[in-house]
Amino acid sequence: MVYEVQGVVVRSKNAPATIETILVPEPGPGEALVDILTSGVCHTDLHYKQGSISDDFPFLLGHEATGIVSGVGPDVTNIAVGDRVILNWRAVCGTCRACAKGKPQYCFNTHNATQKMTLRDGTELSPALGIGAFIEKTLVAAGQCTRVDTESDAAAIGLLGCGVMAGIGAAINTGEVQRGESVAVIGCGGVGIAAIAGAQLAGATTIIAVDIDQAKVDMALSLGATHGVNSRETDPVEAIRALTGGNGADVVIEAVGRPETYRQAFYARDLAGRVVLVGVPTPEMMIELPLLDVFGRGGSLRSSWYGDCLPSRDFPMLVEQYARGRLNLDAFVSERIGLADIESAFEKMHAGTVLRSVVELS
Structure with a gap:
């Protein structure tokens, strides 16, 4: 038929x-x-x-x-x-x-x-x-x-x-956010705000939302971010450091997919911190970083594909968290x-x- x-x-x-x-x-x-x-x-x-x-x-x-x-x-x-x-x-x-x-x-x-x-x-x-x-x-x-x-x-x-799983997974699976850690999310569209939700679910205590659009920052603050940074008005790297004792965030999630925002994420993390790229770049985009800075800051630079999710494992768990009012x-x-x-x-x-x-x- x-x-x-x-x-x-x-x-x-x-x-x-x-x-x-x-x-x-x-x-x-x-x-x-x-x-x-x-x-x-x-x-x-x-x-x-x-x-x-x-x-x-x-x-x-x-x-x-x-x-x-x-x-x-x-x-x-x-x-x-x-x-x-x-x-x-x-x-x-x-x-x-x-x-x-x-x-x-x-x-x-x-x-x-x-x-x-x-x-x-x-x-x-x-x-x-x-x-x-x-x-x-x-x-x-x-x-x-x-x-x-x-x-x-x-x-x-x-x-x-797709998108919500990509953001939540970028925090929980790829970034491996732990209880009490600090997290900064650059880009507060759907994926970025989902990353904020994932960081909150994982137990992060400082969650910094960064965007050039104040309305998106405000939305992020209403959905789990503890601090907001309008990067059109404020240097986001300096703002993230100021909100984390001068050190930088334990995990910085880049949810835009552009060289300039990835560079911000790279320098806004703490020593030995993790950078997670979940924003999708276009083929022609390139980034240049001093190799000594890559070596000297330690930590890890990770890419998140679909939030590194396993649907059979992650979907039922997240639906349960939603049913319990935690997501x-x-x-x-x-x-x-x-x-x-x-x-x-x-x-x-x-x-x-x-x-x-x-x-x-x-």
Whole structure:
């Protein structure tokens, strides 16, 4: 059987996102069919639209999603029809060198559905991050589905599928923030504020939010930061040092992805401190640092891929923290919209007026 459903497609670079009829096949071996409940509008979707990730158009957008499993392939055992799941783009293979080392969170061979979803004329679609969730029903690899509690707000927990997990994981998994440590986060968009939430969850006692936009600093202060720095008005390196006894922060998380902010992060950490890059740079960006400073400051410089998360481990734990009131995922849901509102959501994202617009399909 082939299902005809509605989904959001971008056909060429910077073309408008349009609602199209999409053909979705029955799941084959290792695959699952998921009825989408919610999907967050993420910067990655905008990058696909702009052609800055690849030119494999047309793209089926959307990936930060929750849904209900409505079909599984014959060999699927990790999920069953009726399960509520969060979708992820790290379906670990179990056999690559990272998995063999017992570090599946760094799996080098994550996989997606084998079959393709298509337009009515047979044109194959490239689903964003192997998911494609701005659609009523999508086809994914079964390993991209993590079963979670059915009572939590789908719009809130679905954001763990990408940006919120990237930020929380940058603090907890990559930065390994410990109780009582100081943390500075440079860049207070959705990922940066999620890093602040992660630092708070880990027990950091000093959490410094840095941004050039005072409104974002104020939002960060309302969501867990203990101090705010407007870096348009104040040198952030000096401000972070002043707030940490003149030493610098134990962990500095760079959530912008630019050379100038990475340099700030490098010099704003304490001796033997950790720098975590979770902001995504563009290919042409370069940075130059004195090698003696790299040596002399010690510590570590780390990059965080998807918050170094393992969905099967991290998603249920964070959903439980949300259910207990220790992780305010509701605050990340700025608005709830329909499929027809996605272009408007991209404009709001670009203007920085939302943390997340969330598409609700059921």
